[in-house]
Amino acid sequence: MRVKRVSLVLMLASVALIDAAPQTPQRGAPPAAGQPQQPQQPQQPQQPTPGGRGGRGRGAVQVMTLSSSAWPDGGPIPVKYTQVGEEASPPLAWSHVPDAIASFVLIVHDVDAATGNGTDDLLHWMLWNIPAATMSLSERVAAGSQLPDGTRQISATGPSYRGPGALASGPPHHYVFEVFALDATLDVPAVGASPSQTRAAVVAAMAGHVRGKAAYVGLFKRQP
Numbered sequence: 548m549r550v551k552r553v554s555l556v557l558m559l560a561s562v563a564l565i566d567a568a569p570q571t572p573q574r575g576a577p578p579a580a581g582q583p584q585q586p587q588q589p590q591q592p593q594q595p596t597p598g599g600r601g602g603r604g605r606g607a608v609q610v611m612t613l614s615s616s617a618w619p620d621g622g623p624i625p626v627k628y629t630q631v632g633e634e635a636s637p638p639l640a641w642s643h644v645p646d647a648i649a650s651f652v653l654i655v656h657d658v659d660a661a662t663g664n665g666t667d668d669l670l671h672w673m674l675w676n677i678p679a680a681t682m683s684l685s686e687r688v689a690a691g692s693q694l695p696d697g698t699r700q701i702s703a704t705g706p707s708y709r710g711p712g713a714l715a716s717g718p719p720h721h722y723v724f725e726v727f728a729l730d731a732t733l734d735v736p737a738v739g740a741s742p743s744q745t746r747a748a749v750v751a752a753m754a755g756h757v758r759g760k761a762a763y764v765g766l767f768k769r770q771p
Contacts, residue, residue: 609645613726613761616640617686624722624765630712631769636672640683641726645758651677652727652753653684654746657711659720662703663743670742671709671722674700675749676732692737699737701745706737711767719766728759 617637618624626632639653653674660669674688677698690707693699702709713720733752735745 608757609643609728609759611641611643611645611726611728611759611761613639613641613724613763615724615763615765618765621764622766623719624711624767629710629767632710634708634710635686636684636688636708637765638684638686639724639726639763641761642682643759643761644682644728647730648679648728648758650675650679650729650732651681652729652733652749653677654725654727655708655722656725657713657720657722659713659718667743670701670703670746671711672700672702672707673746673749674698675735699735701737701742703742711765713768715769715771717768719768722765722767724763724765726761727753727757729753729756730758731756 614620615637617628624637628635628637641651651674653672654670655672657669657671661667662669674684675698678696681696681698688694688700688708690705691700692706700706700708711720711722733749735748735752737745740748
């Protein structure tokens, strides 16, 4: 049930954030034996959708690859990267990036921890305006609202990575790492608003600019 819940959250997030290409209707089932074959109707050419500032109408969102050398996808997160240990941010790398990218956004959230009267989940890390030439994050990213390369960051507790901290009572929580490739940079300040408001502003600014996406999952719960 937990895996299904993660899949549902990712699906809902994808629907809210990205502009998928128009889908081609499925062909009908083949005719029964003895029935004449119906001729296929030619497909009408699709009309381009206008978009501003590199946004809508550029085709499907490309599937990227996100990985970490710290644990396998869907596996347990080592204590080193949690609140129980050193709370070091984990090493991450992404590939299969589409062309003409201006920046990346990374969002890390605990999909099993509801906040905001159950309308949101817990934000453990968000970085935006990661430079387009950056394809990885080393372990122990420094704290600070804005890094020297222009990357901005927040979490639910401040301008730095917040490690997993699920309690021992209950099943492991799913911590989802999502990276988005954008064709724009985001004019969202890292200070001046609450983490939840900043997260909402970043997500809103991403709409129409997502060209690629990947996700990676880690599990964690404290030991009794």
